[in-house]
Structure formats: C-alpha cells, structure tokens
Amino acid sequence: MSIARVEPLTTARALRGPFDYRLPERLGEVGVGSVLLVPFGRRRVIGVVVEVAESSELPPERLVEPIEALAAGATPELVELGLWVAREYCSTPARGLELVLPPSVGRGGRGTGPRLQTLAAPTEAGRAALGDGTRLGKRQRAALKRLAGPAVGAELSARQLEADGGIDRQTLGRLEARGLIRLRDARSFRRPEVVDVGARSSRPPLSDDQRAAVDAIVAAMDGAASREHLLHGVTGSGKTEVYLAATEVALRRGRGAIVLVPEIGLTPQAISRFAARFGDRVALLHSRLAAGERRDEWERLQAGEARVCVGPRSAAFAPVRDLGLVVIDEEHDASYKQEGDPRYDAREVARRRAAEAGAALVAGSATPRPETWLGLQRLRLPRRVDGGVLPHVEVVDGRHDINARGGLGRRGAAGGTLHPRTVEALAEVREAGAKAIVLLNRRGWSPFLCCRSCGRAWECPHCDVALVLHKLSERLLCHHCGHAESVPDSCSACGSVTLARHGAGTERLATLLDQAVAPLPVFRLDSDTASRGGAHIEILRRFEEAPSGVLVGTQMVAKGHDFPDVVLSVVLDADATLRFPDFRAEERTFALVAQLAGRSGRGERGGRVLVQTLAPQARAIRHAAAHDAEGFLAGELERRRALRYPPFSHLVRIELTSPDAGRAQAVAESVRKALEGGLPAGTELLGPAPRFRLRGRHRRQLLLKAEHRAGTVAAVRDTVEGLATGRELRGVSISVDVDPQ
C-alpha cells in the first residue's frame, strides 16, 4: 500500500500536518511535490505531498483517498526547500510550500495546464512537390509555399498561418494526410516583452581581475572547497560581466543559473543584458508580469527550455534544473528580505539552495554587508573597467547653514535645505548643460505640519507618527498606513491660520530645483511619481534621453543605473538614516552614500559628489566619502562584536499587536514567561518593549540575541505554536521575524 503524507495548504498555525492518505492506482503517478485535492474533515482542500511512505500509523479504516491529482507541482528538492523556509523562519508548512509551487497553484487556485499550439513544417516531399509537377490545389500550393519560405526546419504555428496567410486547418490536414507537411502539438508560452535598450550581446575580453573572479566561481561550480564568494567591486567595475561569463560556463556545463536582482534593479538595463546574451534560455520571474506570462516563464524553467532565471527575491525558488550557479546582485539590498509571512531572507535561501544543489554562489556588491564580508570568500574588482577614477566626494557641513539661512528655501527643522556649496555646484551643472542626481530620502512636500500659535502637530489617527504634507495632491498622508485627510486651513485646536510647514521632502525639493536649475528639466523619482508598475523605468528613461537635467528623488535614484553623463551627485540630509534606532543604521547610511557616489562620473567628463549632512564626522559618512568599504567594515565588525550583534549573534524578533495596549502587554509578558527556561544557553531575551502604534494596533516587541540559532528558533516556534492552539492570544496577533532587518 502506498501512503501519501499531505500538507494541506491552509495557513492555520494550529493545524499540524502532514496527514496520511491512501494512494489508489487511479491517480497515476503521485510523488513528493504532487498537488492533490483531498477530503479534510467535511471540506476539500488542496494539499502538497511531502512524503510517500509504505505504511501509516493510522488504522486502515481511518485512511481515506485523495479526490484527485491536480498538478505535478514542485520537485522534491523544492518541497524540501519550502519546508526548510517554514521551519527556519517560524512560519507554517503551507506558507513555505506556496513559495515553491507553480504560480497557478501557489495561491490556492487550480492549475490550468499548458496551452497547446499546432506547429507545421514541410517534409522533404513537400518541398520537392512545389517544383516537380505534383498536382496541388490552389490553397495547398499557397500553404506549402508559405511553409517552405522560412529556413529549413523552421516551424510556423497554425494560428499564425490562419491569421496572416488565410490558411485554414482543413488545408493543413489535407497536406499532412498526403505526407507533404508535418504537424505537431507543442506547448505555447507567452513571453514577457524585453525592452531593447541596445545592450550588447558580444562579450568584451575580460580584465585580469574579472578573469580571476570567473575562474574562482567556475572552480566552485566544479566542486572546489570554497563554494561561496563575495564579489566586491565598486560600481562600474564589471561585476555584471563576471556574472554573465560565469552563467555562460554553467550553460556549457549543461547546468542552470539563478540571478537574483533587487526589486528596483529590474530595469531594462539589467534584464536586457542577460536577454541579449542568452536569448530564450533566460526566463524572467517578477511581479509585474501578467499571471499567464509568469506561469509560462515558470513552466519553461520547469520543462528545462529555459535554464537561467533572472528575478527578485522570489526567484530563489525558481524551478531551475541542474543548478550550477546562484548570483545575488547588489547583495546589500534590503528588498531581499520578505516583509510578510514567511519573513525569509532570499540571500539565505539562495545559499541553502546552492549548497544543496552543489552550485557556486556569488554575492556581489560595492558595499557588502558585514555578514557577507565575514562569511564568504572574497573576490575583488578594485578598479573601474573603463579606467575611470572614483569621483571626488566633498562632505558639506550642513550645520553652518542653519544660522546663515543661505541657499534656497528656508531652513527647516528636519533639513532639506540647500547649502550654498550645493547651490553653486548645481549652477555649474546648469551652465554646462549637464546632468545631476540629487537624493533626499524623504518624500512629500514637508514631513510635518504644526500650528505656530499653539504648537499642535498633525498626527495620524491610527499610528503614532506625523502626517506628511503632499502639496500637489493637497493631502496630509500617513506614510505607514495610507491614511489621508485634506490639508487644514486653520488649527482645529486654537483656530489660528498660521500653520508651519517644517522641512522638505522630494516634492518640495523638486520645486526648489526647478527654479534653481531652470531651464534644465527636473525629473522626480519617488514612490509617488512611480507608483504604477514600471513607471520608475519610464522616468529613468526620460532622464537618460534628455540632453541635460536633474534627477531628484528618494533612494530609488541611487540604485543600479548607469548614466555616463551625470557629473554631479548630491545627497541631502545624509545622516537622516543614521538617526533610526536600528543597529543597521550605520551600514545603511554607508551603503546609500557610497552607492550614490558610484552613480557619478562614469563618463569621460568625470564627476563629483557632494554629501550634505549635519553629522560630517560620522564614521559611515567619512568612510563612504573616502570610498573605503574595507575601513568601514573593519570598524563596523568591531562594534558589532562588542555589542553582540549579527554576524556575532542571531536575532529573533517577536511582535505582539492588539487594538488594546493592555492585552498586547499582557500577552507579551506571558510569551516572555513561556520562553524563559526553554531557551538554549547563550540566548539573551530583551523586552517587552513598546513600539509606536501602527494601523490602530498597539505593539510590543521581544528581542532574542542568540548564540545558537537553530535551538532558539525551535524554542520560539514551539512557544508560538503552543499559544496558537490555546486561548491566550484572544485579540492579539503574534508575528516572528528571524534575522529582522
């Protein structure tokens, strides 16, 4: 007797699978990864087979049969990976498995099978028939001529023949019956459109540094001792070319590759370089694809027709066969961590996947994370490919400006003013008719509004944060929950009509710059102007095509683009990210400033960078200005070791939220009690600490600093699952974040 152990795709934490079902012959081939429709109590649910066994512990009379088999689902390796994610990130098996299933099954829908199309090609007799006097009807002759037109061996689809040649199926059927053409059914795939941005498909000869990097990666692919590499190279040092060359070797070895790129990095530039080099062997998986396109790209990988997958974090689960190489481009990027359940880190998933498959792993960045710096074998690309030098970075002390009131616009409590040096540099760009990028990591017109008479500040009714004024849309917005209200004319507390708009965001800055650099055009890039999918690509394209202009925006402007004619980059309020109460604040600030610096001076005209800040002496800013990633990392690792932060410990964050502050606190305390005693030695438990109210929910946080990751995660998982089955949680939700960012 065959037994299928099935994990139902329901997300209730209390329901612990897998459950046994008897497998009847009529279902045909069912194995690990198969998707089944099974009876479950009185319901029918979709489930995934996680194991096939010979016997069950259940008595035979309690074993029931699945209703039907729905799809082949995922390979056993991917099922294993999905379950690993569920365990590692304290989620449920169902949530983990959804990540590895075909897009059509993952959300609980039913698979709809591939679309078929009929392809036609002439036989040799058919080609000959056109010239040897074989009697052919008018329609048949026309059809044969059309089919014999393309290169030998090429096929045309029946649908296409009908649409543009008026050749009907009947005619094709007759020709086939006479042995003059061959018809076959093939799967038809919808391919996403790749915008051609003129990427070269030719390979430049690699530099010595690039060659050495590729050799090390290929050795890793072939089983060398060191399988995981960090490719540390400044922007423009040719990292992408290394990924392309290594991918080419993988393909020659008959193996596949996964190339992870940051969400925002999915620009035509990045995609089209892979598409130009590898054509249809590349599949793209990202959220902007239509559902059908995504499913088809997935199936091309599953079928082995495509061997390389390029995509954001979810591509770590792509069904690439015979994996030989996994690339994590811009490995420092925050988008690799998933925000919702399961809160997985795609970089860790990629490492696990590569290790299981015996594939080489390469994480590339100009500003690697301390974790990666310490954990992976380093490869360096110390120079820019074109021999270009890194731009000179000048740190401008914004504190001088506060009393001087110089520059454009008014000083504001939260910065955003232009220093006279910055104004001067922009004027030079205007005179030269060149291009500049200005980064201010804060959107909107002004970050808060308050009454000049009584001091009332406008806050979100659902969250403990200030509302941000958006002038063009005439709204006060909460950037956390989306709450919107109209802009008041007067203070609701005292009636005063003098309301102060403090500070500046990108919207206001764009208006200031419009005046400062006119007649040069100003392009604003932030999530307000680029909310539609793909809109940011359009804004970047317009900036690229303009002969001159200024691109202003949030951190979106600092990522991954390559504009040779940018001569000036400016970061305003560079220390804003330093003020976040987060142990990664320094790392983030360093990366942001260094990445933006890398955007400048790629072309022949060279370039410069201005960093305007209230904290010119901050370590992150000094090292970024000196292009000194190594120096920064050395200091940062020292600090982390002293404070026992990652990579010298593992963090697990537990968050309790409730509309009722008292309940959140009470449950947080009982979670703490339940955990105490059950934790492995060397685990520190901090909290409960309050966090600001969000979406009407009060929040409490517990933080664990663990020496032993697995033991701590297991203890947290057991505690959380124990609570989920009991009554204690009433009205309180609990979420666990392993390796919080």
Ligand code: ADP
């Ligand atoms: P990175 O990914 O480190 O920013 P890229 O791989 O995008 O760098 O390289 C920057 C530019 O230099 C690209 O236009 C690329 O085509 C070109 N390039 C890379 N390697 C070479 C090389 N060995 N010879 C000539 N041009 C190269």
Ligand code: ZN
């Ligand atoms: Zn007032």
Ligand code: ZN
């Ligand atoms: Zn809010």
